[in-house]
Amino acid sequence: MQSMAAGWGTVSASGWFPELARALANDPKRRRHCILLWMSGGPTQTDTFDMKPGHPNGGEFRETQTNVPGLRFSEHLPKLATMADQLAIMRGMSTKEGDHGRGTYLMRTGYKPMGPEQYPSIGASLANQLGSPSPALPPNVSIGSYRSFNQDAFSPGFLGPKFGPLFVGASDLPGSITNDEDGYPELQVQSMSRPADIDDQRMSQRLQMWRQLQSGFVKSRTGGAAGAHNEVYEGALQLMNSEDAKAFDLSDEPAKLRDQYGATVFGQGCLMARRLIQRGVPFVEVSLGTSSGGVGWDTHSDNFSAVKDLSTVLDDGWSTLMRDLADHGLLESTTIIWMGEFGRTPTINANAGRDHFPGAWTTVLAGGGIAGGQAYGKTSPDGTQVEDGVTTVQHLLATLCSALGIGAEAANMNLSGRPIPIAEGFPIDEVLA
Structure with missing residues (x-):
């Protein structure tokens, strides 16, 4: 009787289980999203x-x-301190790339910048895996x-331009913002509105001519660069003429909410991230990339003044983002990762700054799938080495x-x-919900 019951259950499930799985995967309420809060320059763990x-x-x-209880942050992160029960502080990060370019590539792809393979950024990898309900x-x-x-480090690599990022308000283009x-920064998608x-x-005539020129050429080259180029152009045209393009227009958000996020590129970027997640975009990155003291968190001099200002921007934007996601029922389905390319030296240099330090530093995970309210890993009393819970980039991405x-x-x-794994490490079960 047990064998018959097991066989009957298996046969029955074979008919309906795949359909159930597909239905669950396509349910917008079950879709998963990721927000990367990228800290260009390498944030100082000792001051955050x-x-x-x-010491x-x-x-x-x-x-x-x-x-x-027992978990403490910097005094300049008071709002995030009230949300520590939702944060997993990864204090045991340890890598070996202390150069900005190499460290950025390692943390954003999971691989060292070497060899002929062009690895996709984590944004491209996750966009490919998570999919998007919005065409x-x-x-x-x-x-x-x-x-x-x-x-x-921002490239889609071998995944191709379909999964490359749409850049909004890039801070490395002078005068772009x-x-x-x-008084709010204008975060615009370049060339989304026609002259x-x-x-x-006239626009219709232009598109008709363009498609006539494209059709014959692309037809025999759909798998190569021509096909990828055409796909990107078609996607851009679809976005220009879509109601979803309103996701990039923050003017219809209440001024009170915008002020809570902060009138900064990072703060308004976090608000835009919520709007995009709300419309089904699987991966959004928001960078805290520049400051009056130089490139973001690259605080070789006057560290404490710069980090105080950066922490205030971070605290306002990140805390409001989590509260806003929760208010819209999106926090449980959205995983947030906070990181830069490395940390900074525990020792303070002669210019009251901290230098590059990949040996022992901090990243943070929050939101859906994360068991918050803890610090995983421990550094020595002087902060120079990891004493417990060593975490590599591969473990973090896994x-x-x-x-x-x-x-x-x-x-x-x-x-x-x-097949190229997104991460070749093992997941840290202690921080998974």
Whole structure:
């Protein structure tokens, strides 16, 4: 009877289970999303999430108690401190790339910048794995990006331009961001609106001519560069004429909410990220990439003044993003990762700054799939080495993939048909919900 019951159950399930799985996968309420908060320049762990009070390396900032007993952050992150129960602080990060370009590539792709393979950025990899329910919106959006350290670290690599990021308000283009009449930075998609002197009829004629020229050429080259180029153009045209393009227009958001995010590129970028996630975009990156002191968190001099200002921008934008996602029922399906290319030296240099330091530093995971309210890993009292819970970039990305529900073994096919794992490490079960 047990054998018959088992056989009957197996046969029955074979008919309806695949359909059920497909229905669940296509249910927008179950779709998973990822937001990368990228900190260009390398944020100082000692002045943010891994304070060293009482030690000469600790610096001038004080600690503040979070809403988790025993877990403390910098005094300049008071709003995030009230949300510590939703954050997993990864204090055991340890890598070996102390150069901006190489460190950026490693952390954003999971691989060292060497050899002929062009690895996709984590945004492209996850966009490919998670998919997008909206044919008009791109699956990968990067807001406020600073790409000058390593352009390839933002590339879709062998996945091709379909999964390349749509750049909005890139901070590495001088003069690309201006403020509107209310003082908010204007984060615009370049060339999404046609020139004023091009009316509907003239635009239609232009598109007709373009498609006539394209059709014959692309027909025999769909698998190569011509096909990829055409796909990108068609996607851009679809976005221009879609209602979903309104996701990039923040003017219809309440001024009170915009002010809570902060009138900064990062703050308004976090608001745009919520709007994009709300419309089904699987991956959005928001960069805190530049500051009055130089390139973001690259604080070789005057560290404490710069980090105080950066922390305020971060605290406003990130805390409001999590609260806003929760208010829209999206936090449980959205995993947030905060990181830069490396950390900074615990020791303070002669210019009151901190230098590059990949040996022992911090990243943070939050949101869907993450068990918050903890610090995983421990550094020595002077902050110079990891004493417990060493975490590599491969372990971090494997944990992220597991939290997103695609599995630590997820892989993308390269151009020769070989599966390339997104991460070759193992997930850290302690920080997975």
